[in-house]
Amino acid sequence: MSDLLSMRLDKWLWCARFYKTRSLAVEEIGKGRVSVNNAPTKPAREVRIGDSIALRQGPLPRTVVVKALSGMRGPAPIAQQLYEETAESLAERLRLAEERRLAPEPADSIASLRDGRPTKRDRRQIDQARSGWGDRWSASLDDV
Incomplete structure (x- = not known):
């Protein structure tokens, strides 16, 4: 840490280890994902x-x-001394982590992952359901 009075935002985000490279920091700022003083x-x-x-x-x-x-840019323990996270931000991150922990596993909702590969019988049923689709080359109704 030095006696600087100010520095570029992208460089500070990189030094504080929020982003791996300065170009990533610039990209995130450009997308509007970073704001200073609201x-x-x-x-x-x-x-x-x-x-x-x-x-x-x-x-x-x-x-x-x-x-x-x-x-x-220095080691992580030094970089963490460059900032202090607000109490509201910490509480929000903990709440989001708890929501993710309690959320259902995405694979549980997908039958193919739960039940495995379709059997020969399942494949015939799928093919029967798709019959008539081969007549059209696109899904739009304009071609009919």
């Missing part, structure tokens, strides 16, 4: 100590407050 932003926006940054890492929303600025 305002849309650009990668070259200067961040200062005390700024609030809302971002998404995958499906998880996070809100952090900038505690320090660093001119270089």
Whole structure:
């Protein structure tokens, strides 16, 4: 950590290890997934100590407050000292993690994964249900 007064947002996100590369940080900012002090932003926006940054890492929303600025990317324990996550953000992440834990397994709803490959009899029934589809080359009704 150094005595910088401000630095580019994309560089700070990279130094704080929110994104693996600066180009990924720029891409996420460009998609509107990052805001500073509740305002849309650009990668070259200067961040200062005390700024609030809302971002998404995958499906998880996070809100952090900038505690320090660093001119270089360091190890994870050092990077975690650059910010402090808000209490609301931590509570929301825990709630979302609990929802994912309690959600049904996606494979349970798909019969083919649950029941395995179709038998010869199942295949004949599928083919009978599809009969008449071969007359048309597309699914649109305009061709009829």
